[in-house]
Amino acid sequence: MNDQDRVAIHEVMEQQTVTIAKAGIHASLNARCSVVAAANPIYGTYDRSLTPTKNIGLPDSLLSRFDLLFIVLDQMDADIDRQISDHVLRMHRFRSVIDGGEGGLDGNSRYGREDETDTDSVFVKYNRMLHGKKVQRGQKRDTLTIKFLKKYIHYAKHRIQPELIDEASEYIATSYAELRNNNSNAKTGGTLPITARTLETIIRLSTAHAKLKLSRKVPTLCH
Structure with missing residues (x-):
């Protein structure tokens, strides 16, 4: 990914807008959508001796904006x-x-x-x-x-608005604190830095989990 594309995706994922400058026209459009990215490892094949961050080859500032990160290995079976x-x-x-x-x-x-x-x-x-x-x-x-x-998706998205109850809030706060503590104690520093964006990620995933079950309240065991 070149620097220009990196700046563009930063704006989309951080401000939920995309700026277009073409033919003398400058416009800023809303980009309220989910971003799904897929790519091969930086060396063509996944090197197990390296951390996922080094295999992916993207800066932490960009990776931290993704809620979920999946590593798919081509195993011979x-x-x-x-x-x-x-x-x-x-x-x-x-x-x-x-x-x-x-x-x-x-x-x-x-x-x-x-x-x-x-x-x-x-x-x-x-x-x-x-x-x-x-x-x-x-x-x-x-x-x-x-x-x-x-x-099903239309009903869950427009009709279900889960409420974040006190028990779920306490559980999310405790889990976030444990993630921060485990990341600081790890010898390699962890796969990705645990920041405030991670807390927002947990809240989004917990809410999505409740919508998937058509629940009006976010369950305590949201993980």
Whole structure:
């Protein structure tokens, strides 16, 4: 990431605005959205001997603005590799089913699209060509429909406004203090610096957890 892009993303994540200067026009637009970033390690492959911060290669001032940081390692596992290859092959073999072409199973069916007679379906109907073999009993692998997910997210976002009760506030404050203490005692200084932004991160994640459960109050065990 060059310096210009770094300055731009700083403004977006800190002030929730983006400034555009083009053709003599200067405008400042609202950027109230979630930012999802994905990148490869700085050396192409993840070096386990280095800290995550050095592998990522971004300054702490920028990394601290992200609420969550996931490290995905490319581990060699025959079973996982076989599952991935089977899924990719099914997507290529039965592309007509996904795109709704004439070569589909029933001529006009689409993967993830509900039938007109079943608009309130929660789970996608099982299709062996797309979903592969059925799992063993007791191991459910149900896929939620896109329409249901949109309804659920819209309802949770606009109808549920969780309240931060006293017990949850006390628990968050204690957890933040423990994180600060553990980070200062760590030999390597921790993965990321624990600042006031981390406290705001815990509050946002706790509120999102309550919305996910359609709860009007933030639970005490918000972690």
